[in-house]
Amino acid sequence: MKKVTEKQAIYDIAIIGSGVTGLAAAMYAGRMKLKTILIGFPPGGVIATTDWIENYPGFISLSGKELADKITAHAKEYGIEPILDNVTDVSQQDGVFVVQTAFRQYRAKTILFSTGTHYRKLEVPGSDTYEGKGVQFCGLCDGPMFQNKTLAVVGGGDSAAKEALILTQWAQRIYIMVRGDRLKAEPINLERVNQSEKITLLLNTNVTRIEGGDRVEKVLLDKPFQGNKELAVQGVFIAIGSVPLSDLAKKLGVKTNPKGEIVINRQTGTNIKGVFAAGDVTDTEFKQAITGVAEGVLAVYQAYKYIGGEAVSSCVDEEYLDCPMASENLRKQPE
Template sequence: MDNKIYDIIIIGGGPAGISAAIYSKRKKLDTLVITMDIGGGLLVSGHIENYPGFIGKNSYELVEILEKQLKALDVEIKYSEVKRIEKEGEIFKVMANEEEYLAKAIIACSGSIPRKLNVPGEDKLIGRGVSYCAICDAPFSKNKIAAIIGGGNSAFQALESVSKYAKKAYLIHRSDKFRADPVLIDIAKSLSNVEFILNSIITKINGENKVESITIKNIITNEEYDLNVDMIFVEIGREPKIDYIKHLVEIDERGQIVVDKYQKTSCEGIFAAGDVTDRPYKQAIVAAGDGAIAALSAYDYLIRKGISPLK
């Protein structure tokens, strides 16, 4: 470790981290991004139709544009995994794979990963009918048969969106009790093209190049059968990537970092943005907006504290 102290270290290179880096550099803060990749969720998003200014292209193309922007602003990037952050006085020590770095403020943008079903066929058919984001992919279910897996608010919101496009939408849930709000359940029950399959789990997703059917097991009768579907929306929760920082900041019951409207966490000097936070709607544009706010708030924090070496 050299003794250099960055103004800001940003953890993560998805839309939140990239946006935070752009705003931080344009405030002339000494900025380091530590990330395992550039793009984050955009590396697996596929076709993007809802990012303003970017019309219906593959998300890789968006990542290329964002990479160019980081390069143009000469953002310093280290490709590494952050293992732990410690606060020592007003300074943060960031421990990555082999190295340690120091900073006056931290912006955590490490995202979250959707919980998978972990059944045969799932990985092979991601983006070919298997989706973890109904907000993103519901329009692709137009005139198709879709299955939504889950029993919480996300699953019911997904069901409502998908049922607008799909000719038939099944909600498949492992129990006959739901965690979703009663109002969402009532809406779902009123939809004519929706059918509930309860006390049931998915044991296999079938198809070569696209989803053709799913194998369902009733966990009470143990009966197994195949159901023809074209798309499957997995809405069983997300796992925020917080291991390196969870001892420093308040975390909610879903494992998300709690932030206020300035993206401040419960720990002074630590800000968080994007999917790792308790902000609703896990979307690239939301993450990018959060990242901008986090960088501007971190700038204000450094100025107020009088610990920024701004020339």
């Protein structure tokens, strides 16, 4: 760790994580005239690997990368220049937070963790062996390599449904292996899965092993399919949820829940003063791009107030009596 020097600038807020949550937070921080640093990798976060988003208000359909690019461009309008790098360490020294990347060190009065999540790996024999050799995590990135192939998608949620639907562009047959008795996808995606002639749902089915030679050749199942516990596939796409990227926050002493998610209050505050968290890394139940963006914006406002910024009124007309910002004289006037 490099020694902190007095010459280093102190940022009002360091936003760690450059997914849509961090990008939106940075955009707002720019508007609030906070001296802001946004550090994260990869740009756009996990959502950038999503083929289509249809539930972000204002956009009927766009790709995850498009959404991230739009928010990035919006943030840049307010002078934000994202730094594409991983943060390797965060500490607190002499009352300020010190953020270390591979190349530089930054100091800030407040921190916002918008570090998101990473793909959860399937813990069965063969999963690690064949990672990148048929065990894949990104349908958009790797799907074209599986033209006319038979694939397994492992997962029981909306991500698995969407991954399978993406892969129908290239694959000949796709089996979704669902551990439970139903695919818990958004109704619209469930309908699309059911209508696809290429997709077969295998319910109450677990993959117990992945086997092959140089590449994946088959999966072993815990329940026979068409009388056989072996299923020949050339690729296995994993969509079994995600792991919160909260290690840096934990190192700082931020409280997490048993899932490793950062525990936040309604104002996005954590158990450490000056440390905020937003988006998929938090213990919020309903994790969506729009909820992460909203949390990120709220976190920036709380950080703004924490460092001494005056409350911002949402009132259209401060003479309106119900407005919290209305002058005391107005409030005292009889109706």
